[in-house]
Amino acid sequence: MASEPLVSIENLTVQFRTDRGWATATESVSFDIGDGDCLGVVGESGSGKSVTALSILRLHARGTSRFNSGTIRYDGRDLLRASERDMRAIRGRDIAMVFQDPMSSLNPVLTICDQISETLMLHRGLSRIEARKRAIELLDLVRIADAARRVDEYPHRFSGGMRQRVMIAIAIACRPRLLIADEPTTALDVTIQAQILELLRDLRTELNMAVMLISHDLGVIAEFARRVVVMYAGRVVEDAPVDVLFRKAMHPYTEGLMASMPALDGPVRRLYSIPGRIPDINEQVAGCRFSPRCGHAEAVCLTAMPDLVPVSPDHRVRCAPRTRTTGAG
Amino acid sequence: MIGRLLLFKLLQAVPVILIVSVLAFLLMSLLPGDPAVIIAGEGATAEAIETVRRGLGLDQPFHIQLGRWFARLAEGNFGASLMLNQSVLSAMGERLPVTLSLAGLSLAITLPIGIFAGSIAAYYRQSWIDSLVMTVALLGVSIPGFWIAIVAVILFSVTLGWLPSSGYVPMSQDAVQWFRALIMPAAMLSLFQIGFLARMTRSAMLDVLSQDFIRTARSKGLSEWKTVGKHAFRNALIMVITTMGILVSTAIGGSVVIEQVFALPGIGRLVVQGILARDYPLVQGVMLIYGFAFVIINLTVDVLYTFADPRVRYD
Numbered sequence: 176m177a178s179e180p181l182v183s184i185e186n187l188t189v190q191f192r193t194d195r196g197w198a199t200a201t202e203s204v205s206f207d208i209g210d211g212d213c214l215g216v217v218g219e220s221g222s223g224k225s226v227t228a229l230s231i232l233r234l235h236a237r238g239t240s241r242f243n244s245g246t247i248r249y250d251g252r253d254l255l256r257a258s259e260r261d262m263r264a265i266r267g268r269d270i271a272m273v274f275q276d277p278m279s280s281l282n283p284v285l286t287i288c289d290q291i292s293e294t295l296m297l298h299r300g301l302s303r304i305e306a307r308k309r310a311i312e313l314l315d316l317v318r319i320a321d322a323a324r325r326v327d328e329y330p331h332r333f334s335g336g337m338r339q340r341v342m343i344a345i346a347i348a349c350r351p352r353l354l355i356a357d358e359p360t361t362a363l364d365v366t367i368q369a370q371i372l373e374l375l376r377d378l379r380t381e382l383n384m385a386v387m388l389i390s391h392d393l394g395v396i397a398e399f400a401r402r403v404v405v406m407y408a409g410r411v412v413e414d415a416p417v418d419v420l421f422r423k424a425m426h427p428y429t430e431g432l433m434a435s436m437p438a439l440d441g442p443v444r445r446l447y448s449i450p451g452r453i454p455d456i457n458e459q460v461a462g463c464r465f466s467p468r469c470g471h472a473e474a475v476c477l478t479a480m481p482d483l484v485p486v487s488p489d490h491r492v493r494c495a496p497r498t499r500t501t502g503a504g
Numbered sequence: 505m506i507g508r509l510l511l512f513k514l515l516q517a518v519p520v521i522l523i524v525s526v527l528a529f530l531l532m533s534l535l536p537g538d539p540a541v542i543i544a545g546e547g548a549t550a551e552a553i554e555t556v557r558r559g560l561g562l563d564q565p566f567h568i569q570l571g572r573w574f575a576r577l578a579e580g581n582f583g584a585s586l587m588l589n590q591s592v593l594s595a596m597g598e599r600l601p602v603t604l605s606l607a608g609l610s611l612a613i614t615l616p617i618g619i620f621a622g623s624i625a626a627y628y629r630q631s632w633i634d635s636l637v638m639t640v641a642l643l644g645v646s647i648p649g650f651w652i653a654i655v656a657v658i659l660f661s662v663t664l665g666w667l668p669s670s671g672y673v674p675m676s677q678d679a680v681q682w683f684r685a686l687i688m689p690a691a692m693l694s695l696f697q698i699g700f701l702a703r704m705t706r707s708a709m710l711d712v713l714s715q716d717f718i719r720t721a722r723s724k725g726l727s728e729w730k731t732v733g734k735h736a737f738r739n740a741l742i743m744v745i746t747t748m749g750i751l752v753s754t755a756i757g758g759s760v761v762i763e764q765v766f767a768l769p770g771i772g773r774l775v776v777q778g779i780l781a782r783d784y785p786l787v788q789g790v791m792l793i794y795g796f797a798f799v800i801i802n803l804t805v806d807v808l809y810t811f812a813d814p815r816v817r818y819d
Contacts, residue, residue: 234722234723262725263725264725265725266724267726268725271723271724274716274719276716279715279716280716280717280719281717283813283814283815284739284742286814293724294724297724298725329815331815345720345724
């Protein structure tokens with residue numbers, strides 16, 4: 176990418192307070208999100224996807240987390256060191272977020288109108304009446320029928336899919352430059368999933384915003400993203416354009432993820448699953464964190480953590496054996 | 505919508521009122537001692553006692569007595585007080601404003617302090633602010649009301665001489681004196697209530713603050729004040745309203761003790777005097793008033809709910 180990225184995460188290490196001291200949730204995470212980009216972040220539960228996303232807006236629970244190192248550059252500023260006041264100005268205006276569970280993400284005692292208007296009044300200085308008009312337009316935009324009437328209803332009158340549309344309407348209200356969608360379809364039915372993804376895709380082109388889509392579902396990512404960051408146990412293990420990733424994934428973990436996707440056209444067979452499980456946040460794994468589960472692990476994998484090495488200008492892999500020949504040298 | 509709810513709740517209240525009035529009626533026959541003997545007075549002849557008994561209708565069969573009791577109540581006739589030279593209704597009417605003033609003022613002290621203390625304790629959970637609020641709240645609910653009231657009288661009335669130790673001035677006569685007479689009793693009554701409300705608010709707020717929609721509110725760029733004061737508090741309000749119903753109920757009970765300590769001529773003091781003097785009609789009357797009060801409190805809570813929580817709206 177020639178132009179300056181919209182958001183640039185560098186060397187991000189986040190720790191959480193646990194019963195056994197500070198545990199590392201993400202370690203040295205680095206990747207860029209380009210202007211208007213469509214980035215997918217994929218990994219198992221506990222791989223640090225959400226933690227990374229929440230770090231961009233600094234929305235972690237207070238007092239129980241800390242940033243050990245790193246920078247998140249946006250608009251010439253480091254968001255990790257920005258004042259709380261500056262962060263509030265960015266949240267909802269420049270960078271907005273849609274969360275996983277639409278059933279609990281909306282305030283049950285406030286009307287939809289109130290919840291959409293809030294950001295418009297705060298960031299755009301709209302009056303209550305103007306904001307209401309805009310809220311109805313936004314509900315139209317996220318394809319909620321009969322918006323003028325439904326805008327005054329409370330969330331409990333909406334289904335899960337509809338609530339996620341409302342969440343998206345709230346997020347895009349101020350035309351953010353980056354929309355972070357953290358597992359936006361995980362809690363929804365498959366048919367609704369497809370509709371929400373389509374909506375996000377349309378809105379992205381319509382509003383010309385960058386989208387960072389987080390999912391544990393490689394199928395969702397394949398359908399949506401242009402570039403994919405694969406995370407495992409708090410680290411980026413592979414970062415590549417989606418077609419490159421699906422054509423020639425290099426990290427054994429990515430290969431495992433691919434192999435565990437059901438193929439629609441191939442012969443019916445038992446679905447592959449990666450043996451073992453992701454290490455617990457408190458667990459110490461020497462060397463490559465994937466090595467205990469990796470079928471290709473060598474001696475070097477068990478002792479030293481490999482670096483994230485570029486194998487081509489837009490493809491980075493964190494695997495010592497696989498990058499040895501093409502490696503940095 | 506509210507009208508229908510109100511009608512429905514009022515219909516529900518009817519059996520409650522009926523049961524309370526039956527219980528009040530049973531007071532006559534269930535309490536130890538013979539009302540006729542007590543009413544006739546010391547040293548009365550057997551004949552005189554019999555006359556009183558007939559006068560009260562106590563010689564009639566049970567169901568006749570109960571029927572007469574309801575007939576009297578339907579007419580709004582609560583009978584005449586035995587120890588006071590007036591009807592039960594006028595005796596209670598005179599004293600009701602005192603108790604209502606006391607309960608109202610104490611609620612006015614309790615609500616802002618209790619809600620604020622509970623909210624900041626929840627917001628700064630596990631900090632020294634939280635510990636401080638919870639310790640004081642625990643003291644508030646644990647210290648007996650009569651004891652702290654007596655200590656307050658010694659301090660503010662006897663030693664410092666700032667406030668009267670007893671007595672009551674109607675608001676219509678002198679609002680300042682009314683306030684001076686009531687502020688200490690009301691504050692004493694509030695101690696328990698503040699402690700109780702603060703603890704309930706804290707737990708409600710803790711629950712709400714950990715909800716996903718609070719994170720949504722923050723992700724919109726809202727200030728902490730808006731996030732907590734609007735998004736969290738609107739939800740915690742449901743719990744606060746429930747607690748308020750309980751608070752008003754405890755204020756009725758607490759007023760009995762507080763009115764006694766501060767010699768306030770309210771309903772609570774009246775019923776204590778009535779019980780000591782075996783003034784059956786008076787005690788029955790107060791029982792009914794208390795019963796009505798609880799029904800009205802619960803009705804109010806139910807109606808307030810529908811404003812606080814759209815999910816319980818009947819539409």
